[in-house]
Amino acid sequence: MRIESAEFVRSTVIGSGPSGDGSPEVAFVGRSNVGKSSLLNRLLGRKLAHTSSTPGRTRTLNWFRINRRYWFVDLPGYGFARTSRDERETWARSIDAYLRDPSGRRLVIHLVDAKVGATRLDEEAAQYLADLGVARTVVATKFDRLKRGERAARLAEIRSALGLAGGTEVIPVSALSGEGVRELWKHIAEFLAGPVPPQERKEGHDAEGDRDRPAG
Numbered sequence: 001m002r003i004e005s006a007e008f009v010r011s012t013v014i015g016s017g018p019s020g021d022g023s024p025e026v027a028f029v030g031r032s033n034v035g036k037s038s039l040l041n042r043l044l045g046r047k048l049a050h051t052s053s054t055p056g057r058t059r060t061l062n063w064f065r066i067n068r069r070y071w072f073v074d075l076p077g078y079g080f081a082r083t084s085r086d087e088r089e090t091w092a093r094s095i096d097a098y099l100r101d102p103s104g105r106r107l108v109i110h111l112v113d114a115k116v117g118a119t120r121l122d123e124e125a126a127q128y129l130a131d132l133g134v135a136r137t138v139v140a141t142k143f144d145r146l147k148r149g150e151r152a153a154r155l156a157e158i159r160s161a162l163g164l165a166g167g168t169e170v171i172p173v174s175a176l177s178g179e180g181v182r183e184l185w186k187h188i189a190e191f192l193a194g195p196v197p198p199q200e201r202k203e204g205h206d207a208e209g210d211r212d213r214p215a216g
């Protein structure tokens, strides 16, 4: 994907109403510290989102405008133990309000820490996303931290813990090494291209055109 422009536009909190503008949104959802902000930065090839080894760094929904055409939305993580119950409820309400807002076409990137494996909270989040019926892609983060011999089994474990159908893949990624980033961009590009109108298909047009193809 050629990134011609990427800029931080705004942070939003619960109650601030819809924030998109109807253009497609790619949202990053996952446990606190799973690597959402790091992966977003890696996908964009620049450090836009704040990352931290302290869980709970991202506390607002952060909107990044990409190529003047679509949004990346960095969401606060779930399962941050040190937040109060009130804060956790606020989190759940703001994520829920965001994901139920019908104003934008949305792809959720659900991140699960490959080193930790799927936790009960990851399972609950997967169930929640499945019930919402939102388009989603599951990725296993920090894959660089796994030994070669552990990798295939861990991916299978995550797929089964999250109750993913047989054909649904879990994409291994590493913000550190860049592994899996190209593969993930393919999914994002497919989502951005959207459903091909039947008319265009019949006439043999390439619906994707040249825009936003994965780079090289």
Ligand SMILES: Nc1nc2c(ncn2[C@@H]2O[C@H](COP(=O)(O)OP(=O)(O)OP(=O)(O)O)[C@@H](O)[C@H]2O)c(=O)[nH]1
Pocket: 030, 031, 032, 033, 034, 035, 036, 037, 038, 039, 050, 051, 052, 053, 054, 055, 056, 057, 058, 059, 075, 076, 077, 078, 141, 142, 143, 144, 145, 173, 174, 175, 176, 177
């Ligand atoms: N080894 C390794 N470490 C990573 C990777 N991605 C992120 N990390 C580390 O994991 C920690 C958390 O990364 P963040 O990107 O801030 O995580 P987050 O999900 O945005 O966290 P919150 O904003 O707190 O919800 C940081 O110390 C990162 O350096 C990765 O691919 N490999």
Ligand SMILES: [Mg+2]
Pocket: 036, 037, 038, 050, 051, 057, 058, 074
């Ligand atoms: Mg973050």
